[in-house]
Amino acid sequence: MPQAKDSGIQVSRSTKETAIDLILDFDKPAELSFSFGLPFFEHMLHAMAFHGGFGLKIKAKGDLEVDPHHLVEDLGLVLGQALSQYLDQIGAVDRYGSSIIPMDDALSEAVIDVCRRPYLVYQAQLPQTHAGTFDLSLLREFFLALANTARINLHLNCRYGVNSHHMVESLFKALGRAIKQAYLPRLDDKKGTASMSTKGAI
Numbered sequence: 001m002p003q004a005k006d007s008g009i010q011v012s013r014s015t016k017e018t019a020i021d022l023i024l025d026f027d028k029p030a031e032l033s034f035s036f037g038l039p040f041f042e043h044m045l046h047a048m049a050f051h052g053g054f055g056l057k058i059k060a061k062g063d064l065e066v067d068p069h070h071l072v073e074d075l076g077l078v079l080g081q082a083l084s085q086y087l088d089q090i091g092a093v094d095r096y097g098s099s100i101i102p103m104d105d106a107l108s109e110a111v112i113d114v115c116r117r118p119y120l121v122y123q124a125q126l127p128q129t130h131a132g133t134f135d136l137s138l139l140r141e142f143f144l145a146l147a148n149t150a151r152i153n154l155h156l157n158c159r160y161g162v163n164s165h166h167m168v169e170s171l172f173k174a175l176g177r178a179i180k181q182a183y184l185p186r187l188d189d190k191k192g193t194a195s196m197s198t199k200g201a202i
Helices: 039-052 069-090 138-150 164-182 192-196
Strands: 009-014 018-025 032-035 055-062 096-103 106-113 119-124 153-160
Touching (some): 018 069, 039 069, 039 164, 069 138, 119 138, 119 164, 138 153
Parallel strands (some): 032 055, 119 153
Antiparallel strands (some): 009 018, 096 106, 106 153
């Protein structure tokens, strides 16, 4: 069950490969902290939450000596779970969100449908395979896990760029703003998620 609103949504996950504690709080955007041993990815999540206007705290550890894959994927799972719980708590949200963000040479787009039917389209022809030591191919695993557990239709497109860092950072900033827009609560809505679709259910 979601935690009380004044404490944000708190989700924990523990396996033999990773241990993650996450707090997502749309009411406290200034509360941002990340500690899990992947500086570039921490930087991306910070940019996403800052420009999305929501609080995000993550303390985690994983078997980085094997491969960051497990931790990156599980972070997507846990963030997706938090978004799903937030929808359950709020009852109804605006559903759709989109954003296009430039960063120097790069332009990226994120579009979300909070529809309970998970799907990912991820298009990114990144010129460099790594940002520092971080393997950028892992980002698809994060986005796929996020879409699946949040149960959203997520379209992500790095339209163009010559620097992979710029392309990915503009994408995470766009994702943050799309999340903020899609998850705006309909506070006067008494029908819950039924009002988010002409079918009467999502």
